[in-house]
Amino acid sequence: MFINETITNNKKTSIIPFITCGFPKRKNFIDLLFALEKSGSTLIEIGIPNSDPLAEGLTIQYSSNIAIKNGVNTHECIKTVRQARKKGLKIPIVLMGYYNNILAYDMNKFCKEAKESGVNGLIVADLPINESKPLVNILNQYSIDFIPLLSINSSKEIIKKATKLATGFIYCVSVLGVTGERNIVFDRVKDLVEQVKKHTNVPVAVGFGISTKSDITNIIKFADAAVVGSALINKLKDTKNDKIIEVASNFISELF
Amino acid sequence: MNNIRPGDKKLNMEKPDKNGRFGKYGGRFVPETLTSSLEEIELEFNKILKDKTFWEELTNLQNDFIGRPTPLYYAKNLSFQISQNLWIKREDLAHTGAHKINNAIGQALLAKRIGKKRIIAETGAGQHGVATATACAMLNLECIVYMGSEDIKRQAPNIYRMEMLGAKVIPVTSGSKTLKDAVNEAIRDWVTNVETTYYIIGSAVGPHPYPYIVREFQSIIGTESRKQILDKTDSLPDYVIACVGGGSNAIGIFSGFIDDETVSLIGVEASGKGLNTDKHAATLTKGSPGVLHGSMSYVLQDEYGQILEAHSISAGLDYPGVGPEHSYLKDIERAKYYAATDDVALKGFKLLSVTEGIIPALEPAHALGFLIDWCKEIPKNQNILFLLSGRGDKDMEIVSKKMESN
Ligand SMILES: Cc1ncc(COP(=O)(O)O)c(C=O)c1O
Numbered sequence A: 001m002f003i004n005e006t007i008t009n010n011k012k013t014s015i016i017p018f019i020t021c022g023f024p025k026r027k028n029f030i031d032l033l034f035a036l037e038k039s040g041s042t043l044i045e046i047g048i049p050n051s052d053p054l055a056e057g058l059t060i061q062y063s064s065n066i067a068i069k070n071g072v073n074t075h076e077c078i079k080t081v082r083q084a085r086k087k088g089l090k091i092p093i094v095l096m097g098y099y100n101n102i103l104a105y106d107m108n109k110f111c112k113e114a115k116e117s118g119v120n121g122l123i124v125a126d127l128p129i130n131e132s133k134p135l136v137n138i139l140n141q142y143s144i145d146f147i148p149l150l151s152i153n154s155s156k157e158i159i160k161k162a163t164k165l166a167t168g169f170i171y172c173v174s175v176l177g178v179t180g181e182r183n184i185v186f187d188r189v190k191d192l193v194e195q196v197k198k199h200t201n202v203p204v205a206v207g208f209g210i211s212t213k214s215d216i217t218n219i220i221k222f223a224d225a226a227v228v229g230s231a232l233i234n235k236l237k238d239t240k241n242d243k244i245i246e247v248a249s250n251f252i253s254e255l256f
Numbered sequence B: 001m002n003n004i005r006p007g008d009k010k011l012n013m014e015k016p017d018k019n020g021r022f023g024k025y026g027g028r029f030v031p032e033t034l035t036s037s038l039e040e041i042e043l044e045f046n047k048i049l050k051d052k053t054f055w056e057e058l059t060n061l062q063n064d065f066i067g068r069p070t071p072l073y074y075a076k077n078l079s080f081q082i083s084q085n086l087w088i089k090r091e092d093l094a095h096t097g098a099h100k101i102n103n104a105i106g107q108a109l110l111a112k113r114i115g116k117k118r119i120i121a122e123t124g125a126g127q128h129g130v131a132t133a134t135a136c137a138m139l140n141l142e143c144i145v146y147m148g149s150e151d152i153k154r155q156a157p158n159i160y161r162m163e164m165l166g167a168k169v170i171p172v173t174s175g176s177k178t179l180k181d182a183v184n185e186a187i188r189d190w191v192t193n194v195e196t197t198y199y200i201i202g203s204a205v206g207p208h209p210y211p212y213i214v215r216e217f218q219s220i221i222g223t224e225s226r227k228q229i230l231d232k233t234d235s236l237p238d239y240v241i242a243c244v245g246g247g248s249n250a251i252g253i254f255s256g257f258i259d260d261e262t263v264s265l266i267g268v269e270a271s272g273k274g275l276n277t278d279k280h281a282a283t284l285t286k287g288s289p290g291v292l293h294g295s296m297s298y299v300l301q302d303e304y305g306q307i308l309e310a311h312s313i314s315a316g317l318d319y320p321g322v323g324p325e326h327s328y329l330k331d332i333e334r335a336k337y338y339a340a341t342d343d344v345a346l347k348g349f350k351l352l353s354v355t356e357g358i359i360p361a362l363e364p365a366h367a368l369g370f371l372i373d374w375c376k377e378i379p380k381n382q383n384i385l386f387l388l389s390g391r392g393d394k395d396m397e398i399v400s401k402k403m404e405s406n
Helices: A002-009 A029-038 A058-069 A074-086 A099-105 A107-117 A133-141 A156-165 A187-199 A213-220 A230-237 A241-253 B032-049 B052-066 B076-082 B100-114 B127-139 B149-154 B156-164 B179-192 B210-233 B248-254 B324-331 B342-356 B362-377 B393-405
Strands: A014-020 A044-047 A093-097 A121-124 A170-173 A204-207 A225-228 B025-029 B072-074 B085-090 B118-123 B142-148 B168-172 B197-199 B239-243 B264-272 B288-292 B294-299 B335-341 B383-388
Touching: A014 A029, A014 A058, A014 A204, A014 A230, A014 A241, A029 A044, A029 A074, A029 A241, A044 A058, A044 A074, A058 A230, A074 A093, A074 A099, A074 A107, A093 A099, A099 A107, A099 B288, A107 A133, A121 A133, A156 A187, A156 B032, A170 A187, A187 A204, A213 A225, A230 A241, B025 B288, B025 B324, B032 B100, B032 B179, B032 B210, B052 B100, B072 B210, B076 B085, B076 B342, B076 B362, B085 B210, B100 B118, B100 B127, B100 B197, B100 B210, B100 B248, B118 B127, B118 B179, B127 B142, B127 B156, B142 B149, B142 B179, B149 B156, B149 B168, B156 B168, B156 B393, B168 B179, B179 B197, B210 B248, B210 B324, B210 B383, B239 B248, B239 B362, B248 B264, B248 B324, B248 B383, B264 B342, B264 B362, B294 B324, B324 B335, B335 B342, B335 B362, B342 B362, B342 B393, B362 B383, B362 B393
Parallel strands: A014 A044, A014 A225, A044 A093, A093 A121, A170 A204, A204 A225, B085 B383, B118 B142, B118 B197, B142 B168, B239 B264, B239 B383, B264 B335
Antiparallel strands: B025 B294, B072 B085, B288 B294
């Protein structure tokens, strides 16, 4: 209920930054998480880097590659959350990954360790609703929220199924396509969110391609939260080490 | 070709189950955005399976456009040399020079039925790209082909062919710049343009129902081979041997013999610089079950599930995954899988050229090179059916360079 309530009870705009674990640097990544918390984010989505991220555009492909080169793996992601929690990070944390990394780690071991380290929810980019049952069963066992992705072309049946399974929030993908900054027309995702809301009270977030304050103002008219990934990563991509925290904080603050 | 002779059994290869699985392999592990399209493709494919007009149209094109049935050739010289009876199924003589055209034409017709006019494809060796570009030219469809920039370098003649046929070739520079990365990029295009675009996958891989679709369109190889070898020898072969990249040519010929318990099915992957190095593409021999490109199957991966780069001299076998049905056939031990190095493939390449006057593609040259050594360990005078999946024109440059330097 932690994620659901945090978004539902939030009086300001709910912004969810996405950042690949260990990007741009492994060393000050936990400081970066604290900076994202402090600048007013409602929840942080941390990406588990994957060698072949099918749902990502160039930006997150890039951050994923850098993270892998920096030595980040599934174990490291869980460990990072544990360390951040120890240091006092309070904000809800959702891991976002690809199914094979979770399978290779062992689904049960993954969920158990994620729970123990303080992870609150999980998104799997290449696990559609109809394949999600084995994982959802284990997530439920460990009370980790399952956050399904829905697409603007999802059928009524899939939408219904997703709303039955979702606990933390439902992630509506704004466009057909991969992640990455772009100009977005929100008509179709608005329809999707309205459909979803007919079936559930679980909050709904919109993501993919969101980069500006005006995007977020638009989204908040019909949804509960906005996810910002590529835009943040692009900002950090060429930032010098000692400026990372400052640039990230400013970027998030200016979205409100 | 439709007469079933006395003694012939009706072919009955297993369909994937309702969840798109062969045993535990297969499935549909792709972004949710593709779900509705995959369901549409599955629905339409199940419809055409029973639609006589579709198969009439396809059969006509198989006969008059592809040039089917392709011959079954008794390789007299090589048979003598290895003391076996070597029969070669000549997919190198299919239009465009490889088996890939069987699948490309079938899927292009399917795309038309679904009403999609923009076609995308990935290609490794360029053979599937050429086949798809050919099908699209003939059926008046737009064609975009993703190809790793490394493969563009080593299979240059096929780029000219694709472009001549009106296709647009998009170089892929991510990852290992080979087949795996071309598939990644094709899937990203598909997710983006799913409402207008049909993805013609080139091998028996990908999310359900692709492995099943590709098998059904390639099963013509098995159906013809079985009939032909019965006609010529009055018996079934003892061994059927094919190379395995994603596994489409192999599953095509295996499907003809799957119920014939006396027939041993053998797939040969590429072991590059050797199974004991990290430069190989022997997914079934050295990999473990995982998810790549939408299905559960054997994959080459590290302990954290990151996909490893494959290596092979042959662009068509240079892939860290394999079709889910091969994974299943391996586990139930219906088929056996081996691997052949770059050097073994080069040996096979040269040998078939000089003994039989047939220059093979590097992909099937792996299976041939393997079989030359391996057949010393089996009794003499066995009937061996070898699938020559394609011709070697595309490989002349790389092979002659290699031979100079060796
Ligand atoms: C001639 C030839 N044979 C075999 C292959 C390998 O693919 P598959 O294993 O799907 O038959 C290719 C792929 O490009 C090819 O061009």
